[in-house]
Amino acid sequence: MSQANDRAHPQNDALSPADAVSADPVSRRAFIKLSAMAAATAAAATHLSDATAAPARKGPAAGATGVTWNKAPCRFCGTGCHVEVGVDKSVPGGKVVAVRGAQKAAVNKGLLCVKGYHVGGALYGRDRLTTPMLRVDGVLKPVTWDKAIDVMADRVLKDPKGFAIYGSGQWTIPEGYAAQKLIKGGLSNNHIDPNARLCMASAVTGFLGVYGVDEPAGCYEDLDAADVVILWGNNPAEMHPILFSRIVDRRSRGQKVELIDLTTRRTRSSDHADHVMIFKPQGDMAIANGVAHLLLKDGTYDKAFVQKHLNFRHNPDPDKPSLFGKPMTFEAYKKALEPYTPEHVEALSGVPAAQIRLLASRFANPKLKITSLWCMGMNQHTRGTAVNTMVHGIHLLSGHFGKPGDAPTSLTGQPSACGTAREVGTLAHALPGGRIVKVPAHRAQTEKLWNLPAGRINPKPGYHTVKMWEQFTKPTDKGGDIHTIFVQVTNPGQSLPNLNHLFNDKKDLKDKFLIVSDVYPTATTVLADLVLPAAMWVEKNGVFGNSERRTQQWFKMVEPPGQARDDCWQTIALARRLYERGHAGMRDKDGKFLFDIKDAAGKSVPVWDWAHYYDVNVDKALFEEYRGFTTLKHKDLAPYDEYVKAHGLRWPVVQTKSGTWRETRFRFSEFDDVYVKKGAEIDFYHSKTKDGKAQLWFHPYTPPPELPDKDYPMWLCTGRVLEHWHTGTMTMRIPQLRRAMPHSYVEVHPKDARKLGVHNGDKVVVESRRGAVTLPVWIEGRGAVVEGSVFVPFFDERGLINNVTLHLFCPISKEPDYKKCAVRLRRA
Amino acid sequence: MAISGLVITHGAPQVAPQHGEPAAAPTRLDTLVAANTAHLSAALRALTLPTGASLEIGEAHGPRLPLVVETQSRRHDRDVFDAIRSLPGVRQVEVAYVWFDDPELGSEPQESTL
The missing domain is CATH 3.40.228.10 (Dimethylsulfoxide Reductase, domain 2)
Structure with missing residues (x-):
């Protein structure tokens, strides 16, 4: 039996009993069709907008064996739909063979969109990364995990101040929390930021x-x-x-x-x-x-x-x-x-x-x-x-x-932009639970919860995304003080704006080192010096937080391919190697390892050793530690085991007098939020003015930072399409989605097309002051642009529109503007 | 073999009251929904499906119609999905179930293009 199956969670009692499939091909097919009709009928009978419980799915009776079902949130966007994942246990390590919408999940009540429908296929692209690879003489060559972790530790110890982690709103909560603790509680440089900086x-x-x-x-x-x-x-x-x-x-x-x-x-x-x-x-x-x-x-x-x-x-x-x-x-x-x-x-x-x-x-x-x-x-x-x-x-x-x-x-666009980036606070200025590094009391609270010596946490915010990559792609002798970035669960080589400014220059900087943990080769691994194969989605335990404050948990169901391993393990293994090599930051104030995870008997488990990583539920241990932060700003989370039983709970989750856990749907409203003062009706209890009031702002209209002119006379807007999720790393490997939307395009107004003398499918160069990309024209494509503007989706690694976009950002949020810049078009 | 359980939501009855207006009589709404369902079911049955594909229509729940699509190949699965979505009166096609254990999956061009 596989490791995944050994540790599989007991069958979730929310699931239908009809969860088995015969080995006989005829009855197997009939069984699957009956199951499909049962699921569709139950979903049709459920109104997404109806608060009442979904009707029970009446599927075919259980009988044969072979497929087990368990719950997980969808891997893609921030909606947080719950799927039930069918795993064929007869395949060594288990294989995901079916997906259905989770009937009892309040978010989606048994339904999925076209991406969620294909989410299982994202695991099985043929080019999954399966072994660590180190670039030697310009070529990526396989190395052992031990060597890979050693190389990473070398890079940290070279100059801990210049080591950064760039993460993601696809990090699970424990993954983000571990990375956060390593950087802010261990290395004390605060150089951690998520790709969520770019979207929310x-x-x-x-x-x-x-x-x-x-x-x-x-x-x-x-x-x-x-x-x-x-x-x-x-x-x-x-x-x-x-x-x-x-x-x-x-x-x-x-x-x-x-x-x-x-x-x-x-x-x-x-x-x-x-x-x-x-x-x-x-x-x-x-x-x-x-x-x-x-x-x-x-x-x-x-x-x-x-x-x-x-x-x-x-x-x-x-x-x-x-x-x-x-x-x-x-x-x-x-x-x-x-x-x-x-x-x-x-x-x-x-x-x-x-x-x-x-x-x-x-x-x-x-x-x-x-x-x-x-x-x-x-x-x-x-x-x-x-x-x-x-x-x-x-x-x-x-x-x-x-x-x-x-x-x-x-x-939000990512499955845990809220849960991980925002709540765990994996932003350069933040700490878990709404704390910030600048505030002495917040640092002291965090040091106490992490059992760190006073003063361990650096009061100076680290570099936000744009600054981090600027400092990485700037030569060291010109002040580029980030020498190494460890990228997890994201693809900045495609998603950063103005790639010619923030990413592409890396290739000529020999003293800069890029570490990338991912599941597939990407535009980022092209320039990586060390590539780490990652486990994804149901190949590992996880917890996400969706757009409506809903925290959702799942268990590992199948083994990752080859030597692919959990991102959380990678972080802990790096921390342990640094601990063994004497980095003082990897110890708490009692001299214990930062990630000292114990089993039920209270004995430390060597989870940095992959052979023992799943001896204990590391996610649960980290989540319970993280929970200590969540009550500090009324973002209270329930114990981990409550999420095992539920299809997510919306924070603040508070314990009732009877001991049950109650989620909150409408914050600041007395009828639903227990933290609102009695009789207040509405209470903004984190008011900056400390009077229970919200702040209503006046801002004057200001023009965009770059306007079309005679040289670059058109507007460019970038975005996404239904079939592909963000940079397409996963969805471009799902044949149905790839076929439905096989490549990027530039959406052009018919009058502009006529002026240019181009027709559908003709190639044009989309060019700004920063770079250019060649794309086929789609006149009034999926959407319809107004005259004088074009739209380009960013999912296609073969046509990087972010060579063209602007990296100017909001002065407060530091989020760049991908939606408007000046470009020109010419025939290719 | 590809098998999907889909839910189609068809044409919203255009009898909805404006703000402040009294609600339309339920019988009228039901009649329209039933007529739309019949029309859509006929259109679904008339769809030209790829060889070996089949389509099974379930019992409607208001304007929501469950159906199961089976194709011999995943190559055709998405085509049928798109054909359904483009039928007149179809507002939304959602997915409730998909079986994608498909030997063909490994033969698709899935690797990086870089």
Whole structure:
């Protein structure tokens, strides 16, 4: 029996008993078809938007053996759909052979999107990395794990201050936590940042700036109650299809859900929208101000809500913006918004004044429930923090907050951008549980929980993503003080902006060293000096945290291929090697190893030795340690074993008097959040002004950092497509998805195509001041761009659009803008 | 062999009340949904499927129709999915189950293109 099967969790009692498949091909086929129909019928009978429990799946009776089922969250986006994974145990090490939507999972109630449907196939690309490889004389050659760990330790010990970890919103919570502890509690340099910096950092700073604490107050149930859903540069029909299905589902039942799509190009979401409002790049700032202006001018804002729950803030010096700014009066706020008449907003944004009035009229109507959704369209923005706070602001100003259906909600693109990057705090300035390195009390709390000597944690924030890669690709003698980056679970060679500035120069810098742990060869491994084969998804234990504060756990189900190993093990093995070689930071204040993990009898387990890694549940041990942080900012998590029983729980998860654990759906609202003061109704209990009030911000419209001109006359927007997930590392290896969308393209308006004299499929060069890429033209492709602009998805490693994009970022969140820069097109 | 359990959501009845208007009579909604289901079922049966493929329609639940698609090859699985999605009146196609233990999987061009 395989190691995975030895340690498999007992059959989850939520699953159907009909979980076995006959070896006889005819009855096997009939059985599978019956199971498929049972699953589809049960899913059809369930409404995604219905809060009641899903009906039981009535599948064929159990009989034969061969396939076992267990739960896991989907590996792809931040929605957090739960799948049930069918594993054929007759294959050595186990093999994933089937996937079905988890019927009892509240997020997806038995349904999956086309990517989730194929998630199992992501494990079985033919070119899985299976052995560590070290670059020698320019060629990657196999080495042992022992050698690989030694090389890594050498790189750290060369100069611990210059060793960085670049991680991911795909890190599991224990993986991120281990990396965080190694860097901040062990190496004390704070040089750790996740790729989530590139997709949702502005959402974080938006939440912090307004509420004093990160992450959405509402949850997906808002979509079931909203009368109006507003998409702010968001395309959930392709990026979060199961969430979008909740809206489609309600409409299919005759419910009125008005969909307003604020966008710079028509998308599949636009096809369902009642109102499509096409705005010029950066016009979202003007639109938000226009709505606020009308609410104030017409007196339709919620006066009682404003009086009771809000303060007003701004950044008086736009050249020195800060996260918390300065206070301003309501009168000053009102005056600042006076210029933003619908006509002025039309001039700035391109959205007709009548549509601005329509949008404002929805916020002005207190009888409606309004949910706003956004993702990278609003976050990847040089004014990302500002525009996030502005959208929160119009919800707060109009009182559309704190009731089911009334919510400003950001979505995430990665499965644990919230759980790991945001909550574990794997950002260069952060510590777990909403702590930050700059605050002495926070460092002291962390040192206490980690049993570190006082002063171990460095008060200086490490390098954020763009800075980290700048310092890595800058020659050492010119101040490039990052000599080694250890990349886990991400592909910066494709996803960083302006690759010619932040990544490609690495190839000529012989003293810089790139370590990459991944499951497949990528655009990043091309320049790697050491490549580590990683286990993925159900080849390891894991815990993710999704977009609605839901923490989700799963167990290892199959063995990884070859010598592929867990990322968490890699981190602990490196720490242990450093410990053995005398690095003082790898010891706590009692001289014990930082990752001293004990078994049930209290005996230390040598988990740094792969042979013993699964002797104990390392995830559980790290999670329980991490839990100590989560109560510090009311992000309370339940014990690990509670997540084993559930399809996720939304924090804060609090223990009731009867001993059960209760999740929270609507934060800051008295009816659901136990931390709200009795009688307060709404209580922003992490208010920066310490008065239970949120901050309502004024920000002036500012133009984009780069505008089209005579040399580069067109706008470029980049993004994603339904079939592929981010850089395509996994989905391009799933034949069905690859066939459906085999290569990247540039979406061109018909008039621009005519001007260029190009037709569908013709190759053009998309060129900016930073770089160029050659791509086939798709006239009005999947979406429809406006004249003078083009769209390019970033999933295809053969056409790296990030050679073209801009690396300028929001001054507060440090998140770059991938959504707008100036380019030109020419025939290839 | 590829077997999928799908859920189709078909045309939203355009009888939904505007804000503040009284709800439409349920009988009218039911009638429209039933008519849409019948229309969609006929369209599904009329689909030209790849050789050896079959399609089994389950019992509708309102505007949601379960069905099982079986193709001889994964090569055709996605084609059928796309054909269903492009049928008139189909709003959404979701997946509830997929069996993808497919010997063909290993023969696809899956490796890096770098």
